[in-house]
Amino acid sequence: MILSELISPCLVKNDWTQIQHTPIRHITQYIEEVTTDSLFVCINNTKYDGHDFISEALAQGARAIIVDHLPQNGVLGPFIVVSDTNKALAQVAAKFYDYPSRDMVFLGVTGTNGKTTTTFLIHEILRRSDLACGLIGTMYNQIGDQRIATPNTTPHTVQLQKLIAQMAQENMTHCVMEVSSHGLKQERVLGIDFNVAVFTNLTQDHLDFHDSMTDYFEAKSSLFSRLGNGFSDKVKAAVINLDDPAAEAIIALTPSNILTYGCKGQGDIQASQIVIATSGTQFTLSLFDQKWAVSTKMIGLFNVYNCLAAFGAGVAIGLNPTQVIAIIEGIAGVRGRFESVPNTKGITAIVDYAHTPDALINVLKTAKSLTKGKIYCVAGCGGNRDRDKRPKMAEAVLKYADHGIFTSDDPRTEDPHQIITDMIEHLSQNHYEIELDRKKAIEKALRMASHGDTVLIAGKGHETEQMIGTTAFHFDDREVVNQYFSRLTL
Known part of the structure; x- marks a missing residue:
């Protein structure tokens, strides 16, 4: 050119x-x-x-x-x-790349927690509705049936446009994308014509990158202010969690059509009569004056919010609400998101990606509500990342778990001992121990647990690598759990 x-x-x-x-x-x-x-x-x-x-x-x-x-x-x-x-x-x-998003229906999902699950749900809803839909996300990118590994939630600018161009060449008519605050602040998504923007929630994260929570909010909210108020044949809509304190500010910045959702008695889309069990979650979903009974295999109130957000996105682009609900009910869940690892010892072993204080509190609350015995939680904090959230992560563990084991997450180039010190420095409770070796920490928690207990392993979820220094070593929390229980049966 x-x-x-x-x-x-x-x-x-x-x-x-x-x-x-x-x-x-x-x-x-x-x-x-x-x-x-x-x-x-x-x-x-x-x-x-x-x-x-x-x-x-x-x-x-x-x-x-x-x-x-x-x-x-x-x-x-x-x-x-x-x-x-x-x-x-x-x-x-x-x-x-000739503006490849221009001829596609593009859906973006942003927020602190729930982006990956919501994006996955929307992708499945569109695919199972016979729409050719690409996916750009934390776990992988996907074009048709081809999955492509990704190092970043939001690819860097040129790679992103190249990926979207590949989707267009493969005749993808739709794309759903996790949109990170990094990607927004660094203008990586500026060249994308978004049709639908979904807001999940806003809690503390990435303050190593953003100057303040105000800066973090401004980055997230820019996805909505850019939806524009022009007219065309394609939808322009925002789907916003009305239960989040940041919702009103985002609504005020949004020039497009708006669908709101929530679980507290307000919103265009509402969930009520919520029943959470070990086998899944049931609730009544309302859209304006219509109601449906929903039964999903996904567990927890946070997943109810994810389902509402995905449902709203489907409705926003014109899909039949009843069909969208049927698809949601048929989805088992997302890898590494409150994922139960089966075993024969009667121990509930959960692997979850929770790496913010709010996300950790949510999964611990859910685990506590479903556990008859004790809760053991293995958790850590990433190196070279927001230090301010470290003590909050530890406090969340000790508030809801009977015993905490603090360990390494991705220490990167930081001293793992210092990361743990930052976590425990001001703790007033002492029902915890330290084991820097993540594999040993997981195994210790599993040894301590008995029939009816829950072991929650938080922080890495779907990830299959651990960054120590500048080297990525293979590490999968689920593999460690499976190997532990396999040895017990020998």
């Missing part, structure tokens, strides 16, 4: 006419990927500043470089100056 065509969506602040006819065959923000005919976009994020690699990019053959300021060292080059390189990257990436 010719540079002048590629740059057309951007507001350029310098004279770049001498390079406007330059052919561009590749776009990247990573210096390692720069080759001949590349457009290099200098992104300044928490890990590096692309402006520091301008000389290397030129040496590697970059034909043009987008910057937000010219180099102070006097280096001359084919520079294009813009106000915001994150926005420019999203604009040129979408242009390069």
Whole structure:
């Protein structure tokens, strides 16, 4: 593509006419990927500043470089100056791949907790409604029946547009996407034309990345303020959890049609008469003046909210409500989300992704309501992440569990001992112990448990790797549980 065509969506602040006819065959923000005919976009994020690699990019053959300021060292080059390189990257990436989301119905799900389950449910609802639907999420990306591993909830900008273009080429008519606060703040999703935005909830997370909860809210809410108030044949709608304290503020920012949901007697979509059991959850679902009895295999009040959100998304794009409910009732659950690991010892072993204080409280409350015996909880906190939530995680464990075992999550480059110290420093209760080795911690909890007890292993859920230092080691909580019980039967 010719540079002048590629740059057309951007507001350029310098004279770049001498390079406007330059052919561009590749776009990247990573210096390692720069080759001949590349457009290099200098992104300044928490890990590096692309402006520091301008000389290397030129040496590697970059034909043009987008910057937000010219180099102070006097280096001359084919520079294009813009106000915001994150926005420019999203604009040129979408242009390069010919705006692939434009002809699709695009659904985005954001919030602190429940994104993965809600996204999975919506994807299943659309697929089982015979709609060709792609998926972009934490566990994997999916095009048709092909699943693609992913390192990030929201892929980086160019990879994201390339993925959506692949979906369009494979004739996907719909796509549902988990939208992270990182992806929103870094403008990775700027070039996507969202039709439906779903809000699950807002609680503390990612304060290592965001300056404050206000900054976190602003990132999340931007998905809704961008829905726009233009008119077209495609739906523009927001599905919002009215029970969350942030709901009214998000509603005020949303220019599109709005569907609200909740479990506290308000909302367009409501759940009432909720009965939670070890076999699943039953409730009455109301949509305006219609009512249905719902029986789902998924357990817990948090999953009722997830079901309501997914139901709302289905209704928003015009699916039959009764058919949507039938599909929800046929879904067993999501891997690593309150997932029970079967065994013959009468112990309820639960693996869950809960890694925020609110999520941990919710799963512990659910476990407590279903457990006749004791609750043992294995939990930790990720390294190089929000330190402020560490004591809150430990407090949640000790409030609802009979015994806590604090262990390593993904320590990354932090000292695991320091992470645990941050967790326990101000605890007033002492019914816990420390075992840094996660495998040993899980096995210890299982040994302590008896028939009728519950062991909740929190933090990693579906994940199959543990980051220690900068190395990813294979680790799967479910495998550890299965191996433990298998040894007992030998």
